[in-house]
Amino acid sequence: MGFKRPKIAIIGAGHTGATVALMVAQKEIGDIVLVDVPDLEKPAKGKALDILQTGPIEKFNVHIAGTAQYEEIAHADIVVITAGIARKPGMTREDLITTNASIIRSVSENVKRFAPNSYVIVLSNPVDAMTYVCLETTGFSKNRVMGQSGILDTARFNTFIAEALQLAVEDVSSFVLGGHGDEMVPLVRYTYVGGIPLEKMLPKAQIQQLVERTRKGGGEIVELLGNGSAYYAPAASIVQMIEAIIKDKRKVMPVIAYLQGEYHVTDACIGVPVILGGNGIESVIELHLNEEEHQAFSKSVQAVNCTLNYIK
Ligand SMILES: NC(=O)C1=CN([C@@H]2O[C@H](COP(=O)(O)OP(=O)(O)OC[C@H]3O[C@@H](n4cnc5c(N)ncnc54)[C@H](O)[C@@H]3O)[C@@H](O)[C@H]2O)C=CC1
Ligand SMILES: O=C([O-])CC(=O)C(=O)O
Secondary structure: OOOOOOEEEEEOOOHHHHHHHHHHHHOOOOEEEEEOOHHHHHHHHHHHHHHHOOHHHHOOOOOEEEEOOHHHHOOOOEEEEOOOOOOOOOOOHHHHHHHHHHHHHHHHHHHHHHOOOOEEEEOOOOHHHHHHHHHHHHOOOOOOEEEOOHHHHHHHHHHHHHHHHOOOHHHEEOOEEEOOOOOOEEOHHHOEEOOEEHHHOOOHHHHHHHHHHHHOHHHHHHHHHOOOOOOHHHHHHHHHHHHHHHOOOOEEEEEEEEEEOHHHOEEEEEEEEEEEEOOEEEEEOOOOOOHHHHHHHHHHHHHHHHHHHOOO
16 A cells, blocks of 8 residues: 655766755655765765755655665666766867766666666766667667756756846746757747747847857856866756656656657757656657758757767
C-alpha cells in the first residue's frame, strides 16, 4: 500500500549536479540519488548528507543518497546527466567535446542498463552534441532523451531585457532557439514585456546588444568565476524540466530535441520549442520563422552539425 515517490538520479555530483539536488529537494519533487566517479564517492555522499540535513530547516521530506554505484539509479523516473568537465576562461564549449563525449557514452551505457525506463535530461557540454550521443548510446525513444539549453538562454535574455527596461522580470517573455553556442537565436519577434512587443519598447540597436550579450552569457560567467561555469540558473532550468515531466505539466519550453525533418533539420539534436509533459517531449512546435530568423537558425544548425561531425 502507498504511493511511490518519484526518483531522480543525478549523474555528476559537481556544481550543477549538487545544486539540482538541493533544488529538487527544496521543491519536494522526489527522492534523489547523486552519482559520481569512485574517486569522488565520498564527496558525493557528503553533499547528499548535507542536503538531507537541510530538510529539517527548510521543511522538506525526501530521501537523498550519494554513491558511485550505478545499481542505485535503478527505477529512476528521471536521470539528469551533468557528468563531465566544465570550461575555464579562454575555452569554448566545443573544447570539451572529446573528454565529455567519452564520459557521456559510458554514463549513457549505465543509464541504459540500470534505468531503462527513465527520461534523460542532458546538461554536459557541448550539450546539443552530448544529447545526440546519449540518444544514440541509450537507444531510447526520442521523446525520452533531451538536453537543456533554451530555458537558461531564455532566462538570460529575459534578465537583460528586464534590467534594460527597469521592469519586472516576470513580465518578460521570450524564446531562444538553436544550439547552445554563440549562434543561438534569441527570437526578438516573439519577445513581449507585459504583452507589449519588445520591438515597441527598445530601439533596435539596444535590442541587438542584449541579443549579443545573451549569446555570450555563459562565457561572461566563465570569465567572472575563473575556474568553472554557471550552475545556479542552469540547475534551476533543469529542475523546471524535471517538474514538467514528473507533474505532467505539458509546458511549452525550449528544449534540445532530436529532429527528423522539423525545421528542415534531420538527424541532429538542437533547441526548439516543445511540449514537455508526462511523456517527455510530447511534440515539437514548429514556429513560423521569417527570412532573417530562418537564416540565423540555419547558421546555428550548421554550427551544431559541425560539432557533431567530430564524434559522428
Ligand atoms: N547545457 C547547459 O546549459 C550547461 C551545461 N553545463 C555543463 O555541465 C557540465 C557540468 O558542469 P559542472 O557541474 O559545473 O561541473 P563540475 O566539474 O562541477 O561537475 C562535474 C562532475 O561530473 C563528475 N564526473 C565526471 N565523469 C563522471 C562519470 N563518468 N560519472 C559520473 N560523474 C562523473 C565529476 O567528477 C564532477 O564531480 C559541464 O560540461 C558544463 O559545461 C554547465 C552549465 C550550463
Ligand atoms: O558556458 C558554459 O560553459 C556553461 C554553459 O553552458 C552556460 O552557462 O551557458
